Amino acid sequence: MNKEMPLTGAQSVAHAMRQINPDVVAAFPITPQTDIMMNFAKFHSDGKVDTELVRVESEHSAMSCCVGASAAGARAMTATASAGLALMWEILGVASGSRLPIAMAVVNRALSSPINIHCDHSDSMGCRDHGWIQIYNETNQEAYESVFLAVKLAEKVMLPCMICLDGFITSHGVQNVTLHDDKQMKGFVRDYEPKKWLLNTDDPHTVGPLELQDYYFETQKQRADAMIQAKEEYLKIGKELARITGNEYPLFEEYQMDDAEAVVIVMNSTAGNTKAVIDKMRKDGKKVGLLKPRLFRPFPYKEIAEALKHKKYTAVLDRSESYGANAPLYAEIKSALYEADSKPKLKSYIFGLGGRNILEPDIEKVYDELLSGKFDHLETGYIGLRGE
Amino acid sequence: MAELKPYREIPIGGRIEKAGNSEEFKTGDWKTFKPVWNSEKCTNCMVCPVLCPEDCIPVEKGEKPVRKETDLDYCKGCGICAQVCPVKCIEMKKGDADE
Ligand code: SF4
Ligand code: SF4
Numbered sequence: 001m002n003k004e005m006p007l008t009g010a011q012s013v014a015h016a017m018r019q020i021n022p023d024v025v026a027a028f029p030i031t032p033q034t035d036i037m038m039n040f041a042k043f044h045s046d047g048k049v050d051t052e053l054v055r056v057e058s059e060h061s062a063m064s065c066c067v068g069a070s071a072a073g074a075r076a077m078t079a080t081a082s083a084g085l086a087l088m089w090e091i092l093g094v095a096s097g098s099r100l101p102i103a104m105a106v107v108n109r110a111l112s113s114p115i116n117i118h119c120d121h122s123d124s125m126g127c128r129d130h131g132w133i134q135i136y137n138e139t140n141q142e143a144y145e146s147v148f149l150a151v152k153l154a155e156k157v158m159l160p161c162m163i164c165l166d167g168f169i170t171s172h173g174v175q176n177v178t179l180h181d182d183k184q185m186k187g188f189v190r191d192y193e194p195k196k197w198l199l200n201t202d203d204p205h206t207v208g209p210l211e212l213q214d215y216y217f218e219t220q221k222q223r224a225d226a227m228i229q230a231k232e233e234y235l236k237i238g239k240e241l242a243r244i245t246g247n248e249y250p251l252f253e254e255y256q257m258d259d260a261e262a263v264v265i266v267m268n269s270t271a272g273n274t275k276a277v278i279d280k281m282r283k284d285g286k287k288v289g290l291l292k293p294r295l296f297r298p299f300p301y302k303e304i305a306e307a308l309k310h311k312k313y314t315a316v317l318d319r320s321e322s323y324g325a326n327a328p329l330y331a332e333i334k335s336a337l338y339e340a341d342s343k344p345k346l347k348s349y350i351f352g353l354g355g356r357n358i359l360e361p362d363i364e365k366v367y368d369e370l371l372s373g374k375f376d377h378l379e380t381g382y383i384g385l386r387g388e
Numbered sequence: 389m390a391e392l393k394p395y396r397e398i399p400i401g402g403r404i405e406k407a408g409n410s411e412e413f414k415t416g417d418w419k420t421f422k423p424v425w426n427s428e429k430c431t432n433c434m435v436c437p438v439l440c441p442e443d444c445i446p447v448e449k450g451e452k453p454v455r456k457e458t459d460l461d462y463c464k465g466c467g468i469c470a471q472v473c474p475v476k477c478i479e480m481k482k483g484d485a486d487e
Contacts, residue, residue, distance in 0.1 A: 099401035158400060196403065204407030211402045218395035219402045226400075 007177040009170035010035030012140040013079065013105045013163070015177075016147035018043040019185040022103075023074035023192070024052045026065035030084035031117045032167040033107040037079060059084035063091035063102075070100035071207045073197025075151070077102065081167060082109035085123045089130075092160075096131030096223060098208050101154035101161070101192075103147065108268065108319075109167040110354040118355020119167040121267070122320040125328045131223050133161040133230050134297040136267040138253075140165075140175040142294075145245055151189050152237045157230045159223070164296075166269040168355070173269075184244050231298045251300040253292040254307060256282060260289025262370035263308065263344065265333055266317040267293050270351070270358055277363040288367045293329070301336040308337065313370035314344040317383070319352045327380070347375055351383035358383055416444070419465025421480040423458055429477035430455055436469035436478065445469065 007015070013036050017025065025044075027037040044053045052069075056062045062078045069076040080088060085106055095102050106124045110116040124134060135150060137143040143165040150161040165171055196205060211219055231251065238249025253271070256278050257263065264274050271292040281288045291307060291314075293300075308314055316334075318327035326334060330348035337343040349366060351358045362383050369375050382388045399405050432455050437445040444462040448454040458469075470478040 097401060098403075206404035206407060206409065207401070209402055209404050210413075214392055215398065215402065218393075218398055219400075221395045222398075222400055 001181055003179045004176055005179065006174045007140055007144075007179075008035065008172050008174050009140040009143050009165050010107070010172065011039050012144035012177050012179075013147055013165070014039030014043065015179055016144050016185075017077060018048050019179075019182050020075070020077070020148065020151055020189050021049045021186070022051050022077045022151075024054065024066065024069035024076045026054045026056050026062035026069075026076070026078040028056050028059050028062045028078075028080070028084065030059065030081050032109060032171045033079050033081040033084065033105070035171060036105055036107070059087040060091060063088040063095060066102045066104075067091060067095050067098065067100055070095070070102050071098065071197070072199045073192075073194045075155075075192035076100075077104065077151075079105035079107065081107040082111055082117075082123045085127065086111060089127060092127055092130045092132060094208065095160045097219070099158040099223070099226070101151075101158055103150045103154050103161050103163065105143070105147065106162045106164045107167045107171045108164055116354040117167070119169055119269075120319045120353045120355065121164075121328075122353075124162060124164050125320040125322075128297055128328060131159060131227065132297060133157075133159055133227070133234075134164060134295070135161065135234075136164045136294055136296055137170065138268055138271045138292060140170060140173070140177045141247070143170060144177055144179070145241065145247060145249075148185060148189055149234070149237055149241055149249060152241075153230060153234055155192055155194075156233045156237065157226045159226050159230060164268065169269040178245075180244055188241060188244055227298045231295065231300060234295055249294070251293070251295045251303050252307070253290075253294060255290040255292065257289040257291065257307065259287055261287040261312045262367050263289045263291055263311050263314045264317060264363065264366060264370075265291045265293065265314060265329065266319075267296070267329065268319070270317065270319070270363075273358065273360055274363050277360050277367065280360070281364065281367060286367065286371060288371075296329075296332075299332050299336075301332070304333065304336045305340040305343075308333075308344055309340050309342050311344040313347075313373065315347050315349055315366050315370055315381075317349045317351050317366070319350075321350060321353065345373075345375075345377045347377045347379075347381060349381040349383050350385075356384050414461045416442075416460050416462045416464065419463060421465045421467060421482055422460060423463065423465070423467070423469050423478045424481050425458055425469075426477040426479075427455075427457075429475055431475055433474060435472050435474065439472050440469055441466060
């Protein structure tokens with residue numbers, strides 16, 4: 001039976017994990033992720049899951065634990081944020097390089113230094129080239145449902161997958177969430193049936209060996225190919241999930257895009273604020289729209305170029321810096337458009353670092369600037385920065 | 389070395405499809421000095437087989453164990469055997485494993 005209830009994003013993710021009932025979960029606290037593990041641990045102690053819940057001593061160990069469990073043949077999950085994700089860095093590569101389908105919620109939070117516990121995307125953007133699939137989520141509902149998609153997608157292409165949601169804004173903000181029927185969701189993910197698993201004594205093999213000049217290169221090409229394949233599989237598995245949830249899982253969401261002249265591209269919770277601004281500006285006859293990427297790795301270059309080709313003005317709003325380079329999302333959009341015959345005038349904005357608020361008037365200003373057509377598209381804009 | 393395979397034909401993630409294969413990986417080819425053992429002077433005292441960090445000095449078991457020729461496929465040329473041999477019947481000589 002479906003149940004609608006007010007839940008935080010963290011609780012929503014924990015409920016998804018309860019319904020999936022993974023074989024192994026590694027738990028280590030870090031703000032603002034802790035609420036996921038706290039809620040999951042409660043399900044665990046209440047006997048709602050029979051997961052092996054391993055309380056590790058660091059995030060490096062959390063990911064190592066997942067790597068070991070996954071190689072052994074278990075469905076393994078964990079969750080982290082910010083510095084925790086950074087500490088996992090080495091083992092993130094072991095997970096994807098060894099082609100282990102681990103699913104992990106990442107509650108987006110700024111990286112040090114200075115130390116800051118609030119939302120931006122510098123953590124997950126920092127490891128965007130590490131061979132993990134990344135799905136970004138605007139709402140609690142999206143985050144909840146993406147966990148199921150992530151688990152299945154990871155196991156299909158044998159790559160680990162991150163489910164990203166905004167720290168505090170999504171993880172601690174309460175929304176009405178529809179929890180789908182337990183049995184149906186279990187039926188959707190099914191049991192994990194690895195082709196090879198280390199605990200299978202009839203099929204001894206070696207995971208994570210040394211590869212030097214002779215084979216390392218070939219192994220990386222396989223990983224790159226699997227990532228490309230993940231795009232089609234994401235859409236396929238999304239269609240299957242849609243039959244249960246009634247929601248859609250596109251590569252990116254398009255909001256009021258059909259006749260839009262000015263488009264904002266932004267991920268996660270800020271897309272929600274942007275929709276409110278669009279609704280308001282549309283009432284005044286302004287042709288504004290939103291493109292919200294959901295699948296960031298692999299990145300849907302061709303599809304995004306197609307969606308933007310007849311637009312006049314586009315702004316990409318990044319919630320992280322890439323010091324001395326184009327901001328991560330902007331860089332991808334810009335490179336998506338390189339091969340397009342027709343393309344919008346494109347401007348990069350940075351916003352919300354370390355949890356700095358972005359309010360509706362800020363987004364409205366971006367649209368106004370775009371619609372005026374009078375903007376220096378080569379200069380990076382900073383939203384909400386003093387001195388701008 | 390076996391013929392190298394193209395990327396589509398190898399197991400994913402660098403996995404090795406069978407276990408117990410590490411002995412196929414010869415690790416002794418980077419030594420600068422190799423131990424040259426004089427079997428006639430050797431008293432089979434069993435000091436060097438025990439202290440060799442590579443465990444590459446074979447021993448024939450029995451009431452009186454017998455030291456056998458060093459397995460140069462795995463010997464790193466560290467020289468410990470030569471150092472510890474009480475009768476100094478091992479000499480470290482420059483040259484690679486195949487000589
Ligand atoms: S040189 Fe070192 S590795 Fe080689 S046999 Fe002697 S002790 Fe063992
Ligand atoms: S230490 Fe010298 S004498 Fe003793 S077993 Fe080794 S080679 Fe022979």
